[in-house]
Amino acid sequence: MFVTALYVGYVILSSSMKMASEQTKLPEITTIESIQKEVSRGIERDYTKYRVTSYDLSFDSCGKKTTSPDYGITSTGFDLTGKSIANGDRYIAVDPELIPYNSMVEIVFIDKDYEKYNGVYEAVDTGSAIKKYDRIDIFIGDFKQNKESQEVVDFGITDALVRILPDS
Numbered sequence: 001m002f003v004t005a006l007y008v009g010y011v012i013l014s015s016s017m018k019m020a021s022e023q024t025k026l027p028e029i030t031t032i033e034s035i036q037k038e039v040s041r042g043i044e045r046d047y048t049k050y051r052v053t054s055y056d057l058s059f060d061s062c063g064k065k066t067t068s069p070d071y072g073i074t075s076t077g078f079d080l081t082g083k084s085i086a087n088g089d090r091y092i093a094v095d096p097e098l099i100p101y102n103s104m105v106e107i108v109f110i111d112k113d114y115e116k117y118n119g120v121y122e123a124v125d126t127g128s129a130i131k132k133y134d135r136i137d138i139f140i141g142d143f144k145q146n147k148e149s150q151e152v153v154d155f156g157i158t159d160a161l162v163r164i165l166p167d168s
Contacts, residue, residue: 047161054155059146074125084141093125093137
């Protein structure tokens with residue numbers, strides 16, 4: 001599936017982006033300030049406010065030990081083993097009734113302290129704490145440990161504006 005073009009402000013970011021699962025790294029695209037400017041100019045986007053948390057592949061986050069045969073395998077069968085947001089891998093856990101699996105999702109954090117996480121993510125997972133709530137979990141990485149990483153702990157809970165990109 002391809003995102004043919006995405007307009008942000010006055011710039012076309014891509015004319016042909018592959019999905020993240022096809023190993024193409026997606027660019028950071030929007031800030032809360034750019035959304036506010038667009039709204040003031042009459043440009044509207046379909047954003048929904050979500051509560052955002054994070055997770056890794058630890059037992060604390062996923063309930064699977066590093067020695068488990070299904071370690072790193074998401075509810076969709078996607079393998080997160082060895083992946084990390086620090087390497088440009090951008091995946092999220094969602095309620096598939098609200099955001100369909102494999103959708104490309106733009107996330108723009110309201111709090112500027114989270115701006116480094118702004119960007120486009122692929123919906124590849126879900127979790128029991130996600131279902132039936134306007135909540136998204138951002139995958140931080142595979143740290144090959146059973147205890148949650150400090151980055152997941154430090155991430156905490158925040159809010160973001162979210163929209164499913166067309167043609168995803």
